[in-house]
Amino acid sequence: MAGRLTFIDLFAGIGGTRLGFELAGGECVFSSEWDSNAQKTYNANFGETPAGDITKITSEQIPDHDILVAGFPCQPFSIAGVSKKNSLNRPHGFLDKTQGTLFFDVARIIRDKKPKAFLLENVKNLMTHDKGNTFRIILDTLRRDLGYNIYTSVIDARSVVPQHRERIFIIGFRDPVLFSFPVIKNRNPKLRDILDEKVDPKYTLSEHLWNYLQEYAERHRKKGNGFGFGLADPMGITRTLSARYYKDGSEILIPNGGCPRRLTPRECARLMGFPDSFKIIVSDTQAYKQFGNSVVVPVIRSLASAIIKTLEINDSDG
Known part of the structure; x- marks a missing residue:
């Protein structure tokens, strides 16, 4: 042909x-x-x-x-x-x-x-x-x-x-x-395969935000609602990455010793199957939206x- x-x-x-x-x-x-x-x-x-x-x-x-x-x-x-x-x-x-x-x-x-x-x-x-x-x-x-x-x-x-x-x-x-x-x-993929070992501290949640998310989830649990942050298992898979991830990252949080952290934009790219050669040239906020929509x-x-x-x-x- x-x-x-x-x-x-x-x-x-x-x-x-x-x-x-x-x-x-x-x-x-x-x-x-x-x-x-x-x-x-x-x-x-x-x-x-x-x-x-x-x-x-x-x-x-x-x-x-x-x-x-x-x-x-x-x-x-x-x-x-x-x-x-x-x-x-x-x-x-x-x-x-x-x-x-x-x-x-x-x-x-x-x-x-x-x-x-x-x-x-x-x-x-x-x-x-x-x-x-x-x-x-x-x-x-x-x-x-x-x-x-x-x-x-x-x-x-x-x-x-x-x-x-x-x-x-x-x-x-x-x-x-x-x-x-x-x-x-x-391929039985695992979250740990896409995570970087060293990540900028700016992606770690503040104690204030982490405490707020835990309290918010507890309040919802008592009411019988399903809201909860998503503390991901590195040996497992994550929830669905959404275009709202930039807001607080609560749907996918990575255990980090103490306060958990968000995924980086590059890790989000990998979570969507993009190669590391794919260029990320926009702000983190835009990058999160873009990969969440992809x-x-x-x-x-x-x-x-x-x-x-x-x-x-x-x-x-x-």
Whole structure:
């Protein structure tokens, strides 16, 4: 088959999805990401600045491509995002006019460019959001309106990184194909494998914050609520790294003798499967947000390899 399969990287973030597809042999021909800090990190690592707001980009401005890749924004569908919107009496999901329609921009581009395949990624909660209506509308749009053959799977990244992180992946093919999700080999990763031995003291929690977190957790326990800081076991795995990690780091704390410490941005990068060669050029606050919003690179690489292999077999048969 002539040449590498091409892909476009929508809602690109810092490029975790691109990295996975490039490692699988794909060639990126277009990227889009509106957040200026994420654009800086993307540029530092890939030598190009993604185009901005996808809602303002016409299909004609996007080059032809074999595979469309998009991790459309989590917030309208994530549990944290939904509860926050509910408390503010703001609509969420597809009714949220600021972000909820971004899926439809993905659908618009699929309709106009007709890629051979696509990979969409989102939080697991997408499946149950609005009693399942959101997920049903997405699948109906892709299957009925756009005519793609759809495969879905929830994958927990804990087999390749020491983190419990479940995401829903929706893969579509324009033509009928034989496809099954790859079995991702369990590497049995342990948190200690990604930790640095010497870490700047600034990442250690102050006694005041550590005492506060313990008292806060105890109050919630007495009320029967589940809140608790996440003191991680170096021989085990962590909770899910979120974009809120920069606030106090309480969801993943590392035992440190005395007060525990936060993960460093580099350790967060490793927790998401990024190589140490990946450049971190933004502030710690931005870096935490960026990695918390990103994808687990080895999971994407496995899925990308399976998609590319399926397309190559299909093209040679055709």
